Amino acid sequence: MAVPIIKLGSQGFEVSAQGLGCMGMSAFYGPPKSENEMISLIHHAVSKGVTFLDTSDVYGPHTNELLLGKALKGIRDKVQLATKFGISFVGGIREIRGDPAYVRACCEGSLKRLDVDCIDLYYQHRIDTRVPIEVTIGEMKKLVEEGKIKYIGLSEASASTIRRAHAVHPITAVQLEWSLWSRDVEEDIVPTCRELGIGIVPYSPLGQGFFSSGAKLIESLADNDSRKYMPRFTTENLEKNKIIFEKLSAIASSKGCTPGQLALTWVQHQGNNTAPIPGTTKIKNLEENIGALSVKLTSEEMKEIEAIVSTSGVHGDRYLDRNFTWMQSETPPLSSWKGI
Structure with a gap:
């Protein structure tokens, strides 16, 4: 089927209704994959209508942006390109930054690595709790005015942070983890985005691959795959969580789709202003994800799935460190800002 085009946010940004998360091609999910194979995968995705591509400067670091820079040669005008800043690793120590000088330096670096003149959607990847959000967004607003980025996004931000940011410059999209087993955002963050006309970009809509493969996923992971150390994938928790997969599999079978398609369809049914970005490194999985757009769920089926x-x-938990989520994303008031 043709992948629909939707409006993301209220500023006129149009993207494919399903995007492609590119992180796993270069980082965190085992060793980097073959560059040529990943470029072919990206080209295949775009040819199928999956044109909303997502990366970050921390994926690698930097190598994923370099990969996309090569893949975009000759097709830049066909894609909607999103990247992020805000997480750095210095000497193996993770630091989250949102000060103006860092924002600008990161943008310049991403533009060079991606080899583009302008980034379509630029996210703050994680919130720097030392810097008022108004300061960070203020610098991003300047980048918009200079033509270096088109639209501004936030990732893993609380509702109050989103409101404060949106008051400085319209926020086009908020990226957040949203899937059948990560639904905490529905209480406050999703309603806030709906109220303000902000698009939602769910990452890990397949539960880091759990809803595609179930408990057996862990058997195929490389030693350096970050999922091996996530709380939900520990032996004890996985043994309990596999019950969810088994029950969803039964419903998927009755619908004539895979469990992964069922889980992804559930996310796709969350509204027209929602564009999930499942990641994959295999064309077979990409095709399966696209197939989820053809699966239809009634409101009763949605409730049945949620009840399971x-x-x-x-x-x-989602992460070992809760500081890596929206739960710890409040920033100090603007009046307190003295600079770094």
């Missing part, structure tokens, strides 16, 4: 997860319960 809520009744069984999700075991384990």
